[in-house]
Amino acid sequence: MTTRDADPLIVDDLMEVARINSGAIALRRRRIDIHTVLETALDLSRPAIEKARHALAVSKAAAPLHLHGDDVRLAQVFANLLNNSAKYTPAGGRIEIAVECDLNRVVVTVTDNGMGFTPEESSLLFTLFGRLQPERHMDGLGVGLALSKKLVELHGGTISATSEGRNLGSRFVVSLPVDHAFEPAAPINGAAAVARLDGTKVLIVDDNRDAADSLGELLGVLGCECAVFYDGETALAALERSTPAIAFVDLDMPGIDGCEFAQRVRARAGLRDLWLVALTGWAQAGDVLRSAQAGFDRHLVKPIGLDQITAALTLARER
Structure with missing residues (x-):
């Protein structure tokens, strides 16, 4: 393999x-x-x-x-x-x-x-x-x-x-x-954190079907409503029918790549508030700048962790 x-x-x-x-x-x-x-x-x-x-x-x-x-x-x-x-x-x-x-x-x-x-x-x-x-x-x-x-x-x-x-x-x-520290900390309630994400509408765009489906399954466990697409053109068409709170978009796709996808989203008046998260293996400073210029709100380097995903979802919900 x-x-x-x-x-x-x-x-x-x-x-x-x-x-x-x-x-x-x-x-x-x-x-x-x-x-x-x-x-x-x-x-x-x-x-x-x-x-x-x-x-x-x-x-x-x-x-x-x-x-x-x-x-x-x-x-x-x-x-x-x-x-x-x-x-x-x-x-x-x-x-x-x-x-x-x-x-x-x-x-x-x-x-x-x-x-x-x-x-x-x-x-x-x-x-x-x-x-x-x-x-x-x-x-x-x-x-x-x-x-x-x-x-x-x-x-x-x-x-x-x-x-x-x-x-x-x-x-x-x-x-x-065991942590015997006397000072109590703010409670960390994993179930409550998941509950806050219930019903969050998420768009996933990645030409790697396994990666897209795996992320969709994970977000489904967190209570999100996910729509998964394997190319930018189809995902853009879907945005004419329903607007999610956040979109996770792979940058390196054939046809409409992630940056062009973001530019087209930002060009639509009704989609300018959509929270865009770039998923990529590109980690250089120039890559981060390019995604920001295209209109992305966050640039996450693969492999991404659960904490990064939940942080992005929380930001999208609270903005």
Whole structure:
């Protein structure tokens, strides 16, 4: 599989691991409650769980458990674990997630009754491309767990996995240090943040169908109403019938490219307030200037993170 053919989410994970290894990733730490982090992770993972008709049980701690960490990155960790359980558990299975406090640690356990693994296979779990049972031809390249391990370790935590054996389920345990800071922080409610985005109309324009569809699915999870198009001409025609609050537009498209699309939008009186976000692999200062001159409000370099997406959506809603 070439990079061009790869799932864009897998490529994003690979880029994240590369950034961590090179020290180029910085956590946006603040005081957060583990329960709100898990709410966001569950929102992201619920489509996969429901599609496979798994039963889901959530056991929360009796009181808030605070961490000093990056809520977006930690939600990414737990969404990876939940998606992993959903993927490797036969349809109609059971997934459990439990939270507890053990001395000065917050411990989150994700358990399933899926395919499990042998002691010999356990060494592959958190390595890049370390897929179990590759003969099953499951989607993915075995990147998610490696990324999760890196992110947990950046937070001063540990992640481990156990199984009684093949077809006997798996148990993943994440342990993170408790934040004992006295000063209360403003609540970070992942579910409330998603709720504020409910009904936001979004236009996505990208000739890479996989990337466009993946972004559309993600925004759908966040409660947005998405219209996805694979070329600028068709997207412009759609704007004559309905005006979204925000448009995510790839710059490098055949025919009408992203900059020409933005120029045509800004030329229409009724569309001048449409919030335009450029999606691109072009990261030089000249590229940013060119997109701004074309009429874009934001210039995001691929791969984009969930925090960048939600920030853009919030700005579009509040302008």
